[in-house]
Amino acid sequence: MNDDDLGHEHEGEGERKGESPPPPEGDLSMLGAFVDDELPPDDRAALQARLCADPQAAARVAAYRAQKAALQALCDGALVAGERASPDDVPQAFDAAPSVLVLRPRAPWWWRAGIAAAWVAVGAGLAVALTALVPRLAPDLAPELVAGATPEAFARRADVAYAVYSPEQRHPVEVGAADEAHLVAWLSKRLGKPLSVPSLAEYGYALVGGRLLPGNSGPAAQFMYENDAGERLTLYVGASSTERGAVRLLRDGNRRTFYWSTDRMGYALSGPQTEPKLRAIALDVCGALGGKPGQW
Structure with missing residues (x-):
């Protein structure tokens, strides 16, 4: 050759x-x-x-x-x-170290093109079949599969975002709390739905600011809060395929994330606090953002 x-x-x-x-x-x-x-x-x-x-x-x-x-x-x-x-x-x-040279016979270009076209046709047929069958076989799971994520996957994204940005000292957010009106308008436009930033002043936390992040199926927003002791909480917001979901808990090491959905929007509150305290804050935030007591 x-x-x-x-x-x-x-x-x-x-x-x-x-x-x-x-x-x-x-x-x-x-x-x-x-x-x-x-x-x-x-x-x-x-x-x-x-x-x-x-x-x-x-x-x-x-x-x-x-x-x-x-x-x-x-x-x-x-x-x-x-x-x-x-x-x-x-x-x-x-x-003496082994060395191997593998020589493969080269297939004609028309053969490779035919094989590729056949696989494309098979893949398209499977996609059409699954789209038709999934809602019938698993109607409860179909909305999550279409969205490409489960509520737990949404919570894990929120947990990772908290773990990455909460320790940051110089650049914890993209837009600071001094420009809160601009921050909310910008993130609302990117997510395609009006957002609001709940106050956590009664728990001793003030808004630091926020940033735009990738979500499971589109953009997501993260709002960061901090108390006088330097402890931080983050509220992660993104689209959800679930109309309304109960408040649930995700544990990862010493981090805790309470997550839920309201009106097809997912929310996740992450922090290092003990579960009872963080749960109380999460339920308060859930109610402030339109959640119902039945979700609790």
Whole structure:
């Protein structure tokens, strides 16, 4: 096989796999530094938050880690072989490391195109069939599947957002409380529904500000509060496929998140407080945002 054939072979493999264009060089460098534990703590935390919402980047990080582990295992095996050999045999010990060259026969382009078209047709047929069957087989689950998320997944996004931004000192929010009117108008426009910021003054918490975040199926908003002791709470808001859902609890380490839905909007209050205290605040916030006592 000559160089031209090898080049066509690589092109054929790329077509069969349906690879997307490579990400920017800076993005690859950052992911590599993340795998090698070379990122500053703030950058690492921000990238961890991004990986939760970017399956492609998360898959690339997993591939980098697997590649790193394989290379380390190969090098360790070669070093062990070198230690067992005499000084004159060290080059031969490293040469003994296995290497495999796999040559695949190249299929004609019309064959590859036909296979690809067949898979597209099969995928389209399955999508149509599932769309028709899911509401009949599981009517209670269908709205959640259409939205692409469950209430618990919504709560976990809120918990991750709290874990990422609540420790931040210099940039905890995008828009501060001094511009509360602008903050509420901006986030209401992005979420497509009028929002309001409940007051937590009676619990000793003042509004710090808020930011725009990615949600399960669209944009989400996060409002941050802080008390005199420096403790913080966050209220995470986003669209929900559920008309009305009861207040429930998600635990993660020393963090607690109470979440619910009202009028197809999901809400999640996260904080480090004990469950009874945070639950009391969550029920108060639920009522302030239109929730009914039946949800409690």
